[in-house]
Amino acid sequence: MGRWWLGLALLLAAPGAGASDPGPTEGGGTAARTYFQARIGASSGDKNARPQVCVEVAPHRKLSLQGCGTGAGIWHRDPSPEIAHFRADWHLFAVPLAGGAFEPLVGIGFAELQVGNDAPGFSFGGPGPTKVETAGPEAVVSGRWTRPLVNGFTFIADVHVGAAYFAHAPELAVPQPRLHVFLGLGAGVGF
Numbered sequence: 001m002g003r004w005w006l007g008l009a010l011l012l013a014a015p016g017a018g019a020s021d022p023g024p025t026e027g028g029g030t031a032a033r034t035y036f037q038a039r040i041g042a043s044s045g046d047k048n049a050r051p052q053v054c055v056e057v058a059p060h061r062k063l064s065l066q067g068c069g070t071g072a073g074i075w076h077r078d079p080s081p082e083i084a085h086f087r088a089d090w091h092l093f094a095v096p097l098a099g100g101a102f103e104p105l106v107g108i109g110f111a112e113l114q115v116g117n118d119a120p121g122f123s124f125g126g127p128g129p130t131k132v133e134t135a136g137p138e139a140v141v142s143g144r145w146t147r148p149l150v151n152g153f154t155f156i157a158d159v160h161v162g163a164a165y166f167a168h169a170p171e172l173a174v175p176q177p178r179l180h181v182f183l184g185l186g187a188g189v190g191f
Helices: 004-013
Strands: 036-043 052-060 063-069 082-091 095-097 100-114 133-148 154-165 179-190
Touching: 036 063, 036 154, 052 179, 082 133, 082 154, 100 154
Parallel strands: none
Antiparallel strands: 036 052, 036 179, 052 063, 063 082, 082 100, 095 100, 100 133, 133 154, 154 179
């Protein structure tokens, strides 16, 4: 019962499911324009076994803003080390691929590393008052495949690799390295 979303995604992505009208892109590719996306997946930056959820808004075809994390402090209180990501992504171009479009993206922003229960806000200048979280800059390169579905919805599959630097990570209650390199995978739907 918990995997109903996977079956729905496979059904909607099936050939002949009906497609929305994709817009033209540079280089002759097609990419459906989405304004909002929700994806679920996994990231090597999280040491718990929880899925990473990403929410993305795109105020412009070439620019999107996203936040990703396991929902610490909202959906769970697992104190395992995890990294939440907040960044702006620049969509470089799109090329046709397998009934959809492939888009490379580059992103910059910041990440929050936590090793205990999350507190509101971000601590850029130190390990925070409880020494369980710190924040720092990150950079990411992504590859994304999109395929129009029905009624303006779009299937999205995403892979990304990035690095985040936390100057105060060794000062945390559970000391961590300053540099974190991560790999993530996700899939979801946008409209």
